[in-house]
Amino acid sequence: MPHKNPTARSYDIVIIGGAIMGSSTAWFLTELDDFNGSVLVVERDSSYEKCSTAHTNSCMRQQFSNSLNIEISQFAAEFVKNLRANIGDDRVPEQHIQNYGYMYLADDEGFADTLRENQKIQLAAGAETELLSAEEITARYPFYAVDDIVLGSINLKDEGYWDGGTVFDWWRRSARERGVEYIDNEVVAITKNANGTRVDSVTLASGDVVSCGQVVNASGPRGARTAAFAGIELPVEPRKRFTWIFSAEQPLDQDLPLTIDPSGVHFRQDGPKTYLAGCPADPDPAVDFDDFAMDFNRWENHVWPIIATRIPQFEAIKVVTEWAGHYAFNTFDQNAIVGPHDQIENFIFLNGFSGHGLQQSPAMGRGTAEWLTYGEFRSLDLSQFGYDRLVRNEPIIEKAII
């Protein structure tokens, strides 16, 4: 368990939130030869029990409509597959991606056209997305009922499950071993300079006041609360997402792709004989930070009938375990918000990752570390996802959202 009080009064970088985004940033800072500063990571719950990272479904995909989102996931794939070499530690277990792909199913021509347009962007970016007719789907995946399906879209390259928990653990462990200080405490206030253009310090729940050169908001679903401490409005709110792990009386004899049913329910292979399903709450309002209550009717009346209709072999299935987690839902355009505030220059966002933050954590952490060190993104230009698009009211609409 990390200690409570910071060992210094001043740090070059203070990161608010130590889950996957905060830890990725901290670790990538330690990778940069040009960065020699001090880093404090403040985490209000060092058990990480309730953060989005702990509730994730841990998949990655290349099927986005925005090519930057594709490049971000491609970096994730390369980083994860070479985790041991990247961390530079023989104790790191070998990693791989379970490439069963995401199977998007369209039951009308409108969505089929979107899949066709997306495929062009994905192929141009180096993905291997295939479009399948209902007959082709049946030939490869005979277990689906496809009477209502117009088109399917799947990519089997670097798309599927990966072990986000292990990557998170090693970033945190390695960052600490390299001198990043983690504390078990909470940022409860932020103080700016007289003309409001810079953050001077953060105040912790323990009463400690810590001066900082730059501050990173990696607070997940609490991102808007952290921004509000600095007088900044951030359109990010906690939205509930349910997950069920289930077993089937008659398991499939091949891996089940992460299937995005036209109803919005998704399901995929989990263990060798277990499966995972997920869906949003309905209605889907912002919820309290500590509200993780399950809606037990959702499975019985909504999810299970949809799964059993799409995969008749799954008529007899049984829930093994279930949980509710929170997306840090960006109500503006559901894309990431990364980089500095337009007026408070040393306040850096790492927010609003909705349902794709786990796979974005390598590129976002690397990019944020570059920004903190050089004042620019160097490897992959993430400026398209800057806060200034909110000020200009220019949303970036990602058409492939789950």
Ligand SMILES: Cc1cc2nc3c(=O)[nH]c(=O)nc-3n(C[C@H](O)[C@H](O)[C@H](O)COP(=O)(O)OP(=O)(O)OC[C@H]3O[C@@H](n4cnc5c(N)ncnc54)[C@H](O)[C@@H]3O)c2cc1C
């Ligand atoms: C059900 C579900 C399924 C998902 N599936 C996928 C998937 O398949 N693929 C994918 O890429 N992504 C997925 N995601 C999204 C992904 O899990 C998140 O985007 C990612 O984990 C966000 O990480 P984070 O570090 O930004 O936030 P979090 O993990 O929520 O961490 C934020 C941390 O900040 C701390 N904190 C907040 N405020 C303060 C404060 N004031 N002081 C100190 N600490 C503070 C919190 O305690 C927390 O530990 C899923 C999410 C959910 C909920």
